[in-house]
Structures are given as structure tokens and as C-alpha cells.
Amino acid sequence: MPDTPKLLIQDVTCRFGSTLALARTSLQVRPGEFIAIVGPSGCGKSTLMNVVAGLQRPTEGRVLLDGTDVTGHTGHVGYMFQKDLLVPWRTVTGNIVLGAALTRRATRTDRAEARELAGRYGLGDFVDHFPHALSGGMRQRVALMRTLAFHRDILLLDEPFGALDSQTRFEMQQWLLQVWADSERTVLFITHDVDEAVFLADRVVVMSARPGRISASHQVDLPRPRTLDTVTSPEFTDLKRQVLSALYAARDESGQEVARA
Amino acid sequence: MNRVPRSHAATRMAYPVLAVLLVWAAWELVTRVLKVPSYVIPSPGKTFEALQKDWPNLWQLVLKTSYECVAGFLVGVVVGFLFAVLMGHIKAIQRIFYPILIASQAIPIVALAAPLVIILGFGLTPKLVIVALIVFFPVVVNVLDGLTSVDKDMVALARSMGGNPVKLFLLIRLPATLTPLFSALKLAATYTVTGAVIGEWTASEDPGIGQDLLLKNSRLDTAGVYGDVLLLTAIGLSGFVLIALLEHVLTPWRSRTMARRRPGRRVAYAPVPVVEKA
Numbered sequence A: 001m002p003d004t005p006k007l008l009i010q011d012v013t014c015r016f017g018s019t020l021a022l023a024r025t026s027l028q029v030r031p032g033e034f035i036a037i038v039g040p041s042g043c044g045k046s047t048l049m050n051v052v053a054g055l056q057r058p059t060e061g062r063v064l065l066d067g068t069d070v071t072g073h074t075g076h077v078g079y080m081f082q083k084d085l086l087v088p089w090r091t092v093t094g095n096i097v098l099g100a101a102l103t104r105r106a107t108r109t110d111r112a113e114a115r116e117l118a119g120r121y122g123l124g125d126f127v128d129h130f131p132h133a134l135s136g137g138m139r140q141r142v143a144l145m146r147t148l149a150f151h152r153d154i155l156l157l158d159e160p161f162g163a164l165d166s167q168t169r170f171e172m173q174q175w176l177l178q179v180w181a182d183s184e185r186t187v188l189f190i191t192h193d194v195d196e197a198v199f200l201a202d203r204v205v206v207m208s209a210r211p212g213r214i215s216a217s218h219q220v221d222l223p224r225p226r227t228l229d230t231v232t233s234p235e236f237t238d239l240k241r242q243v244l245s246a247l248y249a250a251r252d253e254s255g256q257e258v259a260r261a
Numbered sequence B: 001m002n003r004v005p006r007s008h009a010a011t012r013m014a015y016p017v018l019a020v021l022l023v024w025a026a027w028e029l030v031t032r033v034l035k036v037p038s039y040v041i042p043s044p045g046k047t048f049e050a051l052q053k054d055w056p057n058l059w060q061l062v063l064k065t066s067y068e069c070v071a072g073f074l075v076g077v078v079v080g081f082l083f084a085v086l087m088g089h090i091k092a093i094q095r096i097f098y099p100i101l102i103a104s105q106a107i108p109i110v111a112l113a114a115p116l117v118i119i120l121g122f123g124l125t126p127k128l129v130i131v132a133l134i135v136f137f138p139v140v141v142n143v144l145d146g147l148t149s150v151d152k153d154m155v156a157l158a159r160s161m162g163g164n165p166v167k168l169f170l171l172i173r174l175p176a177t178l179t180p181l182f183s184a185l186k187l188a189a190t191y192t193v194t195g196a197v198i199g200e201w202t203a204s205e206d207p208g209i210g211q212d213l214l215l216k217n218s219r220l221d222t223a224g225v226y227g228d229v230l231l232l233t234a235i236g237l238s239g240f241v242l243i244a245l246l247e248h249v250l251t252p253w254r255s256r257t258m259a260r261r262r263p264g265r266r267v268a269y270a271p272v273p274v275v276e277k278a
């Protein structure tokens, strides 16, 4: 192999009692790659993320980060959960520096960086606000800034925009792409939305349920930066159709009913 | 925008004052209009007269009873808190002691006072213990509730960042107990007076307002008794207000939109125009 992959998920399986949440799964991720993972509810997407984050020990297999085995070890990746999980008693700044506060101590520099980050991405007037005073979109942005300020090369984003209205969602997607371009991180992005997956990613990975596993992988070679024009291009529509049919094929295989033909 | 406007604060202050005036008026009305004899219900005037006359003696008793309340309260809160943390972290302890704790609440504290005095003597100790016992229960229950109701995902998030158990406790679990803790403390603060009075009635040494009340009652000094009741109410109320103030200071995220920034901490950034509004 020419380069070591940034992240290597190797033959990971995960079992909860008698349910096999994740069947033998392998995935290789290049440095700086943006991967979107789509799949039906309950197919083990979050479980896979938990394994990569070290929160869940896999039943079998291992996770390699830059060639080092990190299976079952936490603190190596920035992980954003399905919920924003802002800490209610910390201000916006306090939430952004949470990673530093947990691992060492949040220094003056950490706080300055947090304010700078908030300022750069449109929350400059809210650095001292408590989360309850923020809108849903703002909270989501703070959660993402917190993940960024943790300074890990890999970002795991579990349906970060799932709860947002479509307009805010599109703004957030563009914002994320901007952040990603600024920071050269490797991203694993879970979503239910095929449009979102194709719009954002370099590669779309399709998972199927019962047992959860990777059933297809689609390279997305649409030019960047991606804009509204991207969404209306024939290439986009074509890719979307491929991913959708892979999703439905995966469902058929696993014996589930197809929701819409 | 984050501070309550002055006029609002004034209105808010006006309501408690109004409440006091209402009670006063009702009291005056009952004694004057119904012509209740003053040895049955003394008028506010008579009561305050009695308070004033006996004040040189009373203020020391007030201090004594306040001391019992505060010391017993602190003991009850600290022990209750530690116990809750222990139960929250070691499930076996919780399984064993929680039922005992609930059962113990069925025992009337008054009934417990006499045996406690036999064990602990007639001094300060049994009074403290009685007050502490009363405070203990709500603190344990509420803190345990706070500890167990912390969002599991929030703990997982903190863990994913590599936080060790001590940091997790200090930064996530502990602050989560503050809201239920203060609800318990506000109740407990008013209960302490009841505990202190029960204690003083059973353990006669080193008397406070509770003993004084008993004494005046036996002398049919009704105005004096009413005066003592007012003093006890004032002690409990002060405790409540103090705790409420402390709560306001220690849990700013519940009452304020934003944190007060320490002076000299301004940073230079051009505020980006914000479309959304809180």
C-alpha cells in the first residue's frame, strides 16, 4: 500500500446480546476524505461511530488510526452526536472549550480561540450566552464548533442536521463544507438524506440492516466548491439515483419492505 | 437585555410586601372586629409590644435557635450529599439503603426525639441531629435524582473526549445535581426550624426560642407566644431567602440569558451581523 489510511476499520463486528448490530464491517478512509454513510434506521450507523470513538468495544475486529490500534480507546476523534448535547450550565464559549476542560484545563488561549471561532462563524454576539437562549441552528453550530475545537483529525458527525428545517439545513451544509475546506479534517458523516450525502461527500457508503453492514460504496466526483447549481446538475441526479437504488436493494436483500417503489 | 429592568424588580418586591400587609390586616381585623380577647389571640400591636419588652432576653435565644438550625442544616446537607453521591456511584449501596431510607421517613421525628435525648444528652447534639435528620432526606432524594437523571449521551460525549471519571463528575454530573439540590435546600431551610423547636422541647439544656415559647405558654403569656412564633417564622424565612439568593448566584444559567463576563476580558472581534434572534 502506498499510504497508510487515516482511518482503518478492520473486520469490526458488534453484538448486543443476541442481536448482531454490526456484521463484519471494513472501511478504509483517506486523509482529508469526506465520507457520508446512509442506511435505514437501526442498521448500526451510530454503533459504528461509537466503535470508532472508542465508546463501544467491538465484539471482534479493530480500529486503526494512522496505523495505530485505538480500539476501545477514547479521546482520538471529535464526535458529534445526533443531539447537540450542549451543556446547559456552560456558556457558548464554555461549551466550545469543553474538550480542553475535560482533558486538561481550558486556558485563556482556548477561550480566545473559542471566541474567535464563534465570531468567525456568526455567533460573535453570543459567546457568553447560555444554550437555552440559542435557536436550534445556533445550537447545532456550537456543537460543531465544540467538535472542531477539540482539534482531532477525524470528525464523526452523526446526523448533525437531522433536526433542522430545510432552509437552515442547507445553510449549515454549506457552512460545514466551508469549515471542512478550512480545516483539512477527515469526516465521517451519517445521514438519512441521500441528497445531503451526495451533496457533501467524496464517497457515499450505503449500509443495510439486519445484520448491519456496508452494502455499497459510491464515489462522488462532483466539482467543488459545491453550490445550488450542483444540486440541479444531471450528474448529481444520476448519482442520487444510484445511491437510492443501492439503498432499496439493500432493504430488499435484508427482507424488509420497500417503503416506496 | 440580560438584566431585569429596575421597575420589574420593584414590582416583584412589591408582592411579598403586599402579602405581609394582607396577613397583618386579617390579623388586625380578627382581633378588633371580632373583639377576641387578647389572651386568646393578641393583636399585632400587643404582640410587637411583648417582643419589644422582652428583646434584651430574646435576641440571645434567637441566635441560639438560629445556630441550631444552621449547624444542623449544614450537617444534614453535607452528609446527605455525600450519601447520595455514594449511592449514585455504587449500585449495591443504593439497592440496600434506599428502601431503608424510605422506611425511615415513616418514623415521626417527634417520636424519635425522646430516645435521641437519652442517647445524646440534653445539650446541643440531639438538636443538631434532629435538624440534620429532617434535612437529610430531601437532600439525598433530590441529589440522587439529579445524579441518575443526567443525560447518558452527555456523559458518553464527555467520555468520547477522553474525560476521566473525576472530570466527568466535576464537569457533568455534579452541576446537574445543583437544580434539584436547591429545590431540596429551600424546603429543608424552612423545615429546620421545626426540627430545632422539637429538639428544644425535648432537650431542655441551653434553651432557645422553642423553650422560651413553651415557658411563655405555661404562663399564659399569649402575646409572648405569638412573638416567639413570629421570630421562628423569621428565622425559617431568612434561611429560605438566603438559599434562594445563593441559588441565583450559583445557577446563573437558569435565570439569565448570558453569563456575566469578568471585567477586562473583552476581546476584539468584529461582531458578525446576526440574522437569528434568541
Ligand SMILES: Nc1ncnc2c1ncn2[C@@H]1O[C@H](COP(=O)(O)OP(=O)(O)OP(=O)(O)O)[C@@H](O)[C@H]1O
Pocket (backbone or CB within 6 Å): A016, A019, A021, A039, A040, A041, A042, A043, A044, A045, A046, A047, A048, A212
Ligand atoms: N447499547 C445497546 N444495547 C443493545 N442494543 C443496542 C445498543 N445500541 C444499539 N443497539 C441495537 O443495535 C442496532 C443498531 O443501532 P444503532 O443505534 O447503531 O442504529 P442507527 O443506524 O444509528 O439508527 P438510527 O438511524 O435510527 O440512528 C439497533 O437494533 C439497536 O437496537
Ligand SMILES: [Mg+2]
Pocket (backbone or CB within 6 Å): A045, A046, A047, A082, A158
Ligand atoms: Mg443513530
